[in-house]
Structures are given as C-alpha cells and as structure tokens.
Amino acid sequence: MKYAKEVIRKNRVLLAASLSLGVFNSFMAIFKVGFFQRLVDGLAEGSLVLGTILLYGLILAVLYVMNYVDNYPYEKLRHGIFLDFKLLALKKCGTITYAEYLKTGTGKLVQLIENGARAGQSILEGFWLKVLRELAPTVAFSIWFIWRTSPLVTGILLIGYVFIFIVTNLLLKSLYRIKDRILDNEELLNHFLVRGLMEMATFRLARQFPKELEKAERAKGEIVSSKVKMTLIHEAFFTIFVLLVSVLDVTILIFAWRTQTLTVGEVVALLSLIENAYMPIAIFNVLFVQYKLDKSAFARYQRFLCAEDDRQLEEGQAVKGLRGGIEIKELVFCYENSLLFSGLTMDVKPGEKVALVGESGSGKSTLVKLILGLLKYSSGSIRLDGRELRDLKLNDLYRWVFYCSQEPPVFDGTLRENLTLGQSFTEEQLQTALEKARLPELAGSLDRDIGERGAGLSGGEKQRLALARLWLNKPQIALLDEATSAMDNITETAVMQGLVERLEGCTVIAIAHRLSSVAGFDRLIVFREGRIVCQGRYHELRENNAYFAELARRGQETQ
Numbered sequence: 261m262k263y264a265k266e267v268i269r270k271n272r273v274l275l276a277a278s279l280s281l282g283v284f285n286s287f288m289a290i291f292k293v294g295f296f297q298r299l300v301d302g303l304a305e306g307s308l309v310l311g312t313i314l315l316y317g318l319i320l321a322v323l324y325v326m327n328y329v330d331n332y333p334y335e336k337l338r339h340g341i342f343l344d345f346k347l348l349a350l351k352k353c354g355t356i357t358y359a360e361y362l363k364t365g366t367g368k369l370v371q372l373i374e375n376g377a378r379a380g381q382s383i384l385e386g387f388w389l390k391v392l393r394e395l396a397p398t399v400a401f402s403i404w405f406i407w408r409t410s411p412l413v414t415g416i417l418l419i420g421y422v423f424i425f426i427v428t429n430l431l432l433k434s435l436y437r438i439k440d441r442i443l444d445n446e447e448l449l450n451h452f453l454v455r456g457l458m459e460m461a462t463f464r465l466a467r468q469f470p471k472e473l474e475k476a477e478r479a480k481g482e483i484v485s486s487k488v489k490m491t492l493i494h495e496a497f498f499t500i501f502v503l504l505v506s507v508l509d510v511t512i513l514i515f516a517w518r519t520q521t522l523t524v525g526e527v528v529a530l531l532s533l534i535e536n537a538y539m540p541i542a543i544f545n546v547l548f549v550q551y552k553l554d555k556s557a558f559a560r561y562q563r564f565l566c567a568e569d570d571r572q573l574e575e576g577q578a579v580k581g582l583r584g585g586i587e588i589k590e591l592v593f594c595y596e597n598s599l600l601f602s603g604l605t606m607d608v609k610p611g612e613k614v615a616l617v618g619e620s621g622s623g624k625s626t627l628v629k630l631i632l633g634l635l636k637y638s639s640g641s642i643r644l645d646g647r648e649l650r651d652l653k654l655n656d657l658y659r660w661v662f663y664c665s666q667e668p669p670v671f672d673g674t675l676r677e678n679l680t681l682g683q684s685f686t687e688e689q690l691q692t693a694l695e696k697a698r699l700p701e702l703a704g705s706l707d708r709d710i711g712e713r714g715a716g717l718s719g720g721e722k723q724r725l726a727l728a729r730l731w732l733n734k735p736q737i738a739l740l741d742e743a744t745s746a747m748d749n750i751t752e753t754a755v756m757q758g759l760v761e762r763l764e765g766c767t768v769i770a771i772a773h774r775l776s777s778v779a780g781f782d783r784l785i786v787f788r789e790g791r792i793v794c795q796g797r798y799h800e801l802r803e804n805n806a807y808f809a810e811l812a813r814r815g816q817e818t819q
C-alpha cells in the first residue's frame with residue numbers, strides 16, 4: 261500500500277474536502293426525508309404552517325447547491341488519482357535496476373500500467389471514497405431514522421444485510437477467476453498491438469500480420485466473453501437486492517394496513533428510508549466485488565512498482581570530477597545462468613582512446629553497460645580513477661560520462677529535446693553542435709518531431725544527432741557503442757575526425773565492427789566469447805595476429 265499512501269498524501273487536501281462535503285450531503289439527503297415525513301403528517305393533521313414549507317424548500321436548496329459544489333473536489337480528485345497512479349510508472353523507470361527493466365516488455369507493461377492505474381483509482385475513489393463519504397453515512401443516518409420510527413423494521417433490515425453478505429461471498433470466487441483471465445488477455449492483446457505498430461515493416465515483409473491478428477483476435481474473444489460474464493454476475497447482485505427491497509416494501513404496507521400503528525408520513529418515510537438503507541448496501545456489494553478484483557489488478561502493477569531499485573543512483577560517494585582512468589580486475593558477470601566474463605582484466609588510461617572489437621555476442625556491449633553501472637558485476641572490480649565503481653553515486657558520475665547506445669540513441673520528441681536532454685542552450689550553441697556532427701541541414705527545424713525512436717530520420721542521422729550532444733557537454737569518459745555504424749564511409753570518417761578533436765584529453769571506449777573507423781585509436785582490444793584475445797594498435801595487430809587479421813579481412817569484405 262506504499263504507493264497508494266503516496267497518492268493519498270499528494271491529494272490530502274482534496275480528499276479532506278471531498279470527504280466532508282460527501283458526509284454533509286448524505287446527512288442532508290436523509291434529513292430531508294425525515295423532514296418531509298413531518299411535513300406530510302402536519303398536512304394530514306392540519307397543523308402545517310408556511311414556515312415549515314419554506315424551511316423544507318431551504319433544505320432542498322442547500323442540498324442541491326452543496327451537491328453541485330461537491331463536484332469540484334470530487335472530479336479533481338477522481339481524474340488526478342488516476343493520473344498520479346500512472347505517473348508512478350514513469351518515476352519508477354528513473355530508478356529501476358537495468359536488469360529488471362530488461363525483463364519487462366513494453367506492450368504488456370503499457371497495459372499493466374493502464375490497468376493498474378485504473379484499479380488504483382477505483383480502489384481509492386470508486387471504493388473507499390464512495391464508502392466513506394456516501395454509503396456508510398447514508399446507511400448510518402437511515403438506520404438511525406428508521407430506528408426512531410420502528411425498531412422492528414430495523415431488526416428485519418439487519419437480517420437482510422446478513423443474507424446479502426452470504427450471496428456476495430458466493431459470487432466473488434467465480435469473479436476472481438474471470439478477472440484474472442481478462443487481465444492476462446488484455447496484456448497479451450496490447451503486446452500484439454504494440455509489437456505490430458513498432459515492427460510494422462518487418463512483419464509486413466514477413467507477411468506476419470494475419471497470424472498476429474489471429475492471435476490478437478483470440479485474446480479479444482476471451483476478453484469480451486469474460487467481460488460479459490462479469491457484467492451478468494454484477495447485474496444479478498442488483499436484481500437480488502431490488503427483489504429484497506420489494507419484499508420489504510410489501511411487508512411494511514401489509515403491516516401498516518393490518519395494525520394501523522403507522523401514520524401516512526411514517527409509511528412514506530419508511531419506504532423511502534429502506535431504499536436509502538438498502539441501496540447503499542447493494543452498491544457497496546458491487547463496489548466491494550469490484551474492489552477485490554481491482555486489488556488483483558493493482559497487485560500486478562504493484563509488482564512492477566516494487567521491482568528492485570538501483571539504490572546506487574542516489575547513494576554512494578560523490579563524484580566531483582573525473583580524470584577518466586578505468587581499471588578492470590578479475591571481473592565476473594553472468595546473465596541469469598549464463599557466464600559471460602569469468603575474470604576479465606583490462607585497463608584504460610585517462611585520455612586514452614580504446615576500441616573494443618570482436619565477433620558479435622562476445623560481450624562488448626555488456627562490458628560498456630558494466631562500466632556505466634547499468635549492469636552489476638558479481639565479483640572482481642571496476643575502478644574509476646582508483647575508486648570502486650560500486651561505491652560511487654551514479655547520478656553524480658553520469659555528469660562526467662557520455663553514452664551513445666547501440667539501440668537508436670534518440671527518442672520520440674523534437675530535435676531540440678533530443679539535443680538538449682532538458683538543459684538550456686542558446687540557438688547558436690545548438691547550431692554549432694549540429695554543424696560539428698555534420699547535420700547543418702537540421703539546424704533550421706529544431707522543433708520538428710522526429711517520431712518514435714527517431715523514425716523521421718535516417719539511421720545515420722539518428723547517430724549524428726546523438727553525437728551532436730557531445731558539442732554541448734564535454735564528458736571525461738565517452739562510451740560509444742557502434743555510434744557510427746549506420747553512416748556511410750565518407751560521413752563516418754568525417755564524423756570520427758570531428759569526434760577525435762572534440763574528445764581530446766577525454767577517455768573514449770568505442771565499440772566498432774567496421775575496424776577502419778577505429779584504425780587511428782590508441783589501442784584496439786579484441787574480444788572473443790567474453791575473453792580478451794589480443795590488443796594493440798591496428799597495424800600491429802593486423803600484421804601479427806591471425807584472428808584479428810581474419811576479422812579485419814571479413815570486415816572489409818562486408819563493406
């Protein structure tokens with residue numbers, strides 16, 4: 261409930277206002293019925309005075325005006341709670357460990373967040389708020405007024421409550437199973453939807469859309485039939501309650517007719533109060549069932565919210581500056597059960613330009629993510645300027661580090677947002693950065709949206725845009741994971757030349773498959789299956805190492 265409490269705290273003023281107004285309005289609604297009874301009886305006895313009628317009018321006016329006023333905090337709260345629950349997911353993304361993040365697929369996650377936020381809103385607003393400000397006060401005030409008129413009817417009413425409780429529990433069990441099926445299939449449907457939208461070209465060429473649609477249709481069928489079943493069960497509750505209230509109404513009428521102990525006003529008030537006492541219970545039961553079902557949807561969301569956080573982001577030694585020395589000793593790392601590094605050792609001097617090369621899957625990107633503190637090693641050490649990486653506060657460290665990822669290193673937003681990453685720069689600085697990264701043609705359209713993962717740019721343009729950030733903030737360590745792989749040879753050579761100048765004095769670790777792009781680096785480190793097989797300058801390796809010579813030859817063939 262930690263996350264629900266966070267949302268409650270954030271909305272506490274609105275909650276207090278909404279609760280007080282709700283209780284007041286519930287009391288006024290019941291008070292109005294009691295007052296009406298006195299009015300009817302006064303009318304029958306001929307003792308009614310104008311003042312009583314006017315007072316009744318005033319009660320009605322206050323009730324309706326306050327009902328209207330109540331909309332303001334209530335609606336603000338209702339929509340706010342839903343969005344606050346949604347925003348928790350974004351906040352979580354800022355702190356979750358990278359390993360946990362990798363486990364969650366976007367499509368399913370988006371639906372999980374949507375369902376979870378709706379469930380959270382429904383629990384707080386749809387259940388607790390409704391119960392505390394409407395249902396409980398209405399029932400309490402109604403029973404109090406009924407008790408004053410007829411204790412016998414109050415007894416019958418309470419027996420009815422027990423009956424309702426038993427019926428509710430019987431139906432709840434079947435609803436749980438249905439709800440779980442709905443959630444599973446909603447997440448699955450969204451998974452197909454998101455992957456279809458994101459991989460449109462691949463799926464179209466593979467003619468995979470009909471198969472995808474078939475699977476999505478199956479999930480849709482399950483969702484629809486389960487939702488219909490749920491509605492029918494919910495409606496059955498209401499039908500049972502309405503029947504119960506009808507039986508009670510008839511019993512009261514027979515009782516009043518046979519005994520002649522109740523006034524007309526009392527009969528009218530009792531019929532109305534019984535409705536007021538039962539309907540909230542009927543509504544409560546439906547809400548309670550919904551509440552229980554929402555709890556299971558919220559629990560799924562909560563599992564994501566409670567996923568392990570990377571505490572190192574905000575904890576650890578401050579990093580006030582960096583020279584850029586990196587020492588790796590006896591490093592051990594495995595992905596789940598698969599060992600990748602079993603005692604890797606290497607070091608990079610401050611200001612050195614090093615390239616990691618080797619076959620695909622040999623561990624280069626993983627090593628970069630370990631140096632970034634995204635992935636955590638189980639033993640051995642990574643030292644930055646002699647300080648153990650796992651002891652450093654990562655959010656401090658990141659101020660001195662630049663990372664260009666292998667995945668499209670840009671995001672859905674404008675060119676400006678992609679360049680500045682939330683910092684302020686002058687137009688001139690932005691233009692210079694784009695020129696240096698060989699993208700001067702984009703300088704005139706900084707507010708253009710570049711689409712999902714930069715869909716509105718070519719592969720090479722996306723990479724140059726990401727590299728342009730280097731001219732806005734100079735790092736002390738730059739980690740470039742195939743940062744120029746999508747560029748043609750001529751552009752790549754020009755961009756690399758610019759990078760080398762810009763990164764003068766700064767430590768660079770670049771991963772490259774096209775060896776010619778890193779031929780001028782101080783050192784090339786060759787990886788094979790998680791081990792370093794050789795290292796040295798490009799020409800030395802090419803002449804003296806058969807494995808490297810083969811890599812370089814194959815690289816040239818594919819160019």
Ligand SMILES: Nc1ncnc2c1ncn2[C@@H]1O[C@H](COP(=O)(O)OP(=O)(O)OP(=O)(O)O)[C@@H](O)[C@H]1O
Pocket residue numbers: 362595596600618619620621622623624625626627666
């Ligand atoms: N999240 C992950 N979970 C499990 N295994 C992974 C994960 N990421 C990578 N691996 C595995 O770890 C190994 C090293 O992957 P890595 O991406 O580091 O290689 P790489 O040398 O950078 O490859 P490439 O040059 O193709 O980018 C591969 O066998 C890969 O399948």
